[in-house]
Amino acid sequence: MNATSTAAGPVAAGDAGHDVPAATTWQVDPTHSHAEFAVRHLMISTVKGRFAEVTGTLIGDDTDPERAAIELTIPVAGIDTREPQRDAHLRSADFFDAGTFPAIGFRSTRITRADTGAFTVTGDLTIRGVTKPISLTVELGGRGKDPWGGERIGFSTSTKINRKDFGLHWNQALETGGVLVGDEVKITVELELVKAAN
Numbered sequence: 001m002n003a004t005s006t007a008a009g010p011v012a013a014g015d016a017g018h019d020v021p022a023a024t025t026w027q028v029d030p031t032h033s034h035a036e037f038a039v040r041h042l043m044i045s046t047v048k049g050r051f052a053e054v055t056g057t058l059i060g061d062d063t064d065p066e067r068a069a070i071e072l073t074i075p076v077a078g079i080d081t082r083e084p085q086r087d088a089h090l091r092s093a094d095f096f097d098a099g100t101f102p103a104i105g106f107r108s109t110r111i112t113r114a115d116t117g118a119f120t121v122t123g124d125l126t127i128r129g130v131t132k133p134i135s136l137t138v139e140l141g142g143r144g145k146d147p148w149g150g151e152r153i154g155f156s157t158s159t160k161i162n163r164k165d166f167g168l169h170w171n172q173a174l175e176t177g178g179v180l181v182g183d184e185v186k187i188t189v190e191l192e193l194v195k196a197a198n
Helices: 084-091
Strands: 024-028 034-041 045-051 055-061 064-075 103-115 118-127 130-145 151-162 181-195
Touching: 045 084, 064 118
Parallel strands: none
Antiparallel strands: 024 055, 024 181, 034 045, 034 181, 055 064, 064 103, 103 118, 118 130, 130 151, 151 181
């Protein structure tokens, strides 16, 4: 899960004899990171859920964030909507098919500055073996030292996708009209990353 290149080429020290800053590696801290989702239920309310774990790596240099690259992995087995039967159904072949496609993945392809403290991150989102390009506005939450001498950085983003674009077609018609599960899914991700030791 090492994101070691970008659209601009590899991020490495001494590239082609030029004075390129050394890459810095940041690891996602799963304990302080999460991915949540929300989807309409019965066309009258919203069901929210989360995934138990987010892992990943951010590699870049501090002087040029646009040369950075990030990869994230979210194991599907950790899905939690606070209803065990529903969670089991979501893991089944009707939805995520966790036995065949155990993880959701994201790999950035381009990062550009959008505003002060914000970036536009374009990349490939893979769900249930289907990969589609998406664009995210990512906000920098902050950066600082932790009590154990490490350095941390935080980011957040939210987006909406159509689940059918990723092969999640299951639904059930209602007697009163409409369907059981909405197609639009809102996704929110909060990341806290720890700078790796040199």
